[in-house]
Amino acid sequence: KNQVEQSPQSLIILEGKNCTLQCNYTVSPFSNLRWYKQDTGRGPVSLTIMTFSENTKSNGRYTATLDADTKQSSLHITASQLSDSASYICVVSEAAGNKLTFGGGTRVLVKP
């Protein structure tokens, strides 16, 4: 069964600090991996999309990495801001079957 596991479930960081979120998946065959940011009461917004051949992709202070061999991805937030407080969801696309598998998300709280 295809699964996407995210860790930690939640974390609290101080404004200005960095943090890294993890995503491990078993989805096969792999098509792409996406990171979304979801603010409370809003729909998810795409941060990055990575295919098999991409190791790193950045979007401002967000940097995602992908190791397709170990089926792991990480999302690094640099110099966190209060507006980074949100849930971050990892989504993996299956190449066959046209399906997405969602991780449970990591809730990040940035404190001043």
Add this chain to the structure above:
Amino acid sequence: KAGVTQTPRYLIKTRGQQVTLSCSPISGHRSVSWYQQTPGQGLQFLFEYFSETQRNKGNFPGRFSGRQFSNSRSEMNVSTLELGDSALYLCASSLSGPVGSPLHFGNGTRLTVT
């Protein structure tokens, strides 16, 4: 370019009733997919429509149904509501489908079943 619009934003219904949710995709997007989000289960795929045809369906009972119109707008219907149907329902539009092209989500409809 206007984003994905979902209406209504909030709904309160009673067990046994039915409900219809609406989604207007980004102009030019032919794929609309629907998702249920709950604290316990996270995001779960309901179904996807492309050019008025359902292309894919998740593991939800037949009480959950949808349709897509010729202008790509989509509706989702839930009949015989149960307490467990309380959730945030999100729709997302994309050019060619959820797997092959970026998803653009609406802000959802918060459904509460009492």
